[in-house]
Amino acid sequence: MPSLAITGAAGAIGSLLRTRLREDPGTDLVLLDRVPLTPEAANETVHTVDLTDGPGVAAALKNVDAVVHMGGIADEAPLADLLAANVLGTHNVLEAARLHGIRRVVLASSNRVGGFHPNSHVTTPEEPPRPDGLYGVSKVAAEALGRMYSDKFGVSVVCLRIGSFEERPSTVRELSTWLSPDDCVGFVRAAVAADTHFSTVYAVSGNKRRFWALPPAAFYSPSDDAESLGDGIDGELEPLAPQAGHFASAEYTERHL
Numbered sequence: 001m002p003s004l005a006i007t008g009a010a011g012a013i014g015s016l017l018r019t020r021l022r023e024d025p026g027t028d029l030v031l032l033d034r035v036p037l038t039p040e041a042a043n044e045t046v047h048t049v050d051l052t053d054g055p056g057v058a059a060a061l062k063n064v065d066a067v068v069h070m071g072g073i074a075d076e077a078p079l080a081d082l083l084a085a086n087v088l089g090t091h092n093v094l095e096a097a098r099l100h101g102i103r104r105v106v107l108a109s110s111n112r113v114g115g116f117h118p119n120s121h122v123t124t125p126e127e128p129p130r131p132d133g134l135y136g137v138s139k140v141a142a143e144a145l146g147r148m149y150s151d152k153f154g155v156s157v158v159c160l161r162i163g164s165f166e167e168r169p170s171t172v173r174e175l176s177t178w179l180s181p182d183d184c185v186g187f188v189r190a191a192v193a194a195d196t197h198f199s200t201v202y203a204v205s206g207n208k209r210r211f212w213a214l215p216p217a218a219f220y221s222p223s224d225d226a227e228s229l230g231d232g233i234d235g236e237l238e239p240l241a242p243q244a245g246h247f248a249s250a251e252y253t254e255r256h257l
């Protein structure tokens with residue numbers, strides 16, 4: 001039975017992945033979070049573990065075929081906290097993959113690695129990072145760890161630069177950045193299965209106003225578009241303002257300094 005681990009399984013995206021992916025025939029789920037979880041199906045195993053606990057993470061990931069690493073701090077925070085959860089935590093997942101020969105690691109990166117690119121620009125994963133805050137810096141480091149483990153140790157890694165994961169778009173920015181629940185699951189399934197050794201892709205719905213390049217259709221073609229749910233959301237983004245919107249303001253980071 002293929003065994004798929006999900007870190008951060010108690011979180012917003014992890015919970016959705018859990019309920020969808022456990023329905024895949026012949027799949028066992030191994031669920032990790034620092035929040036205690038209870039198995040909800042015969043094909044679920046749960047581990048209460050902090051990502052900063054390297055041996056604990058390695059023990060929980062023994063015998064899995066692939067890891068979808070969603071655990072960590074998902075927004076701006078003090079740098080020490082981000083370094084622990086997002087950078088050391090990602091290192092511990094990749095190190096477990098190296099030790100156990102795990103076939104694929106999917107890393108949750110973020111659009112915020114490039115939040116200072118302007119709205120008028122279509123950003124690709126090949127461009128240098130322009131993080132909009134400390135959280136973005138931690139995701140740049142997580143991606144770099146993935147690249148290094150791929151080049152140096154042969155671990156196969158797909159970095160997903162996740163957009164705005166929401167049930168539906170609610171702001172003008174989200175008309176560009178929205179990632180629908182269905183497309184989120186679609187991107188993760190594609191990242192687990194992709195015929196690649198290392199890739200970085202933007203995980204965003206097929207929004208008419210999006211400012212991030214989509215991956216090749218052979219990787220995944222999103223099915224949703226925020227525009228179809230945008231009734232009542234009025235306005236346009238400033239062309240030269242940062243793609244991160246208010247996340248890019250100095251105040252957004254200053255409260256954590």
Ligand SMILES: NC(=O)c1ccc[n+]([C@@H]2O[C@H](COP(=O)([O-])OP(=O)(O)OC[C@H]3O[C@@H](n4cnc5c(N)ncnc54)[C@H](O)[C@@H]3O)[C@@H](O)[C@H]2O)c1
Nearest residue numbers: 008010011012013034050051071072074108110162164165
């Ligand atoms: N939600 C979005 O729109 C979005 C956008 C871009 C990137 N991401 C990334 O996707 C991933 C999942 O996001 P989310 O919205 O589900 O976040 P979330 O905050 O809802 O879930 C994160 C989970 O990680 C767990 N966690 C945090 N620190 C931990 C630690 N030290 N040890 C063990 N578990 C820990 C939390 O308990 C939580 O269950 C994150 O890496 C986030 O940075 C999310």
